[in-house]
Amino acid sequence: MGERSPTARLVDIVEAIAVIRGELGGVTLTAFEADTAKRWIVERGLEIISEASRHLSAELKARHPNTPWPKIAGIGNVLRHAYDRVAPDVLWRTAQDDLPPLEVVCRLELAAGERRDQAAGALIYHLCSQSEWAQSVAAGRHTAGGMPDGFIHFSTREQVLESAATHFAGRTDLMLVAVDPDRLGAALKWEASRGGALFPHLYGPLDPAVVAWAVPLPVAPDGPRFPDPAPG
Numbered sequence: 061m062g063e064r065s066p067t068a069r070l071v072d073i074v075e076a077i078a079v080i081r082g083e084l085g086g087v088t089l090t091a092f093e094a095d096t097a098k099r100w101i102v103e104r105g106l107e108i109i110s111e112a113s114r115h116l117s118a119e120l121k122a123r124h125p126n127t128p129w130p131k132i133a134g135i136g137n138v139l140r141h142a143y144d145r146v147a148p149d150v151l152w153r154t155a156q157d158d159l160p161p162l163e164v165v166c167r168l169e170l171a172a173g174e175r176r177d178q179a180a181g182a183l184i185y186h187l188c189s190q191s192e193w194a195q196s197v198a199a200g201r202h203t204a205g206g207m208p209d210g211f212i213h214f215s216t217r218e219q220v221l222e223s224a225a226t227h228f229a230g231r232t233d234l235m236l237v238a239v240d241p242d243r244l245g246a247a248l249k250w251e252a253s254r255g256g257a258l259f260p261h262l263y264g265p266l267d268p269a270v271v272a273w274a275v276p277l278p279v280a281p282d283g284p285r286f287p288d289p290a291p292g
Contacts, residue, residue: 187228
C-alpha cells in the first residue's frame with residue numbers, strides 16, 4: 061500500500077477528533093476516569109492523531125504556528141511507550157483543550173485543498189521529462205520533442221494519470237506542467253483520442269510564461285499520483 065496523502069492524514073485527524081468528541085460528550089472527568097472503555101477509545105484516537113500529524117508537511121505546520129505540533133506528535137509516543145503512566149486527567153485535558161483548535165486548523169487546510177483542487181480541475185496538463193522542461197524554460201518555448209504528431213499532447217485532471225501510466229510507464233523523471241486552457245487561444249483543439257475521449261491538443265509551441273505551475277510528477281510504489289495538495 062502506498063503512502064497516504066496529506067489530505068487523507070488531515071481527514072484521519074478530523075475523524076479521530078469526532079470519535080473522541082462523541083465519547084466525551086456530556087461525560088464528566090470523574091465518569092471518564094472510571095470508564096476504562098472510554099479511556100481506551102480516547103487513547104487510540106490520540107494515537108491516530110499523533111501519528112497522522114507526524115506526516116503533515118513542515119510547510120503546513122508553519123502556516124499554523126500557534127498549534128502545539130510537538131505536543132500533538134509527542135502524546136503518541138507517551139501512549140505507546142509509557143501507557144501505564146498516563147493519567148486520565150491528562151487525556152481529558154488534551155481532548156478538551158488541544159483537539160478543538162486542531163480540528164479547526166485541519167478543516168481550514170482541507171477547505172483550502174478543496175479550493176486548490178477545484179482550480180486544478182480547470183487546468184490542463186502536459187507531461188515531459190524534467191530535463192526537457194528545464195531546457196524549454198531556458199529557451200522560452202516548448203515543442204515536446206518537435207511535436208512529432210503535429211501538436212503537443214495535454215490531458216485533463218481526470219486523464220493525466222492514465223496518460224502517465226500508458227505512455228510513460230516506469231518513468232520517475234516526469235514533469236507535470238499545468239496550463240489554463242484559456243491562455244492557449246485558438247491553437248488549442250479538443251479532439252477524440254484514447255477510448256474516444258476528447259483530449260486537448262496544442263497546435264504550436266508552448267510558451268513557459270503562460271504555465272500556471274510545473275512540478276515533478278509524484279510517483280508512489282503503485283504508480284504516478286497527482287500532487288496533493290495541488291500547487292497554486
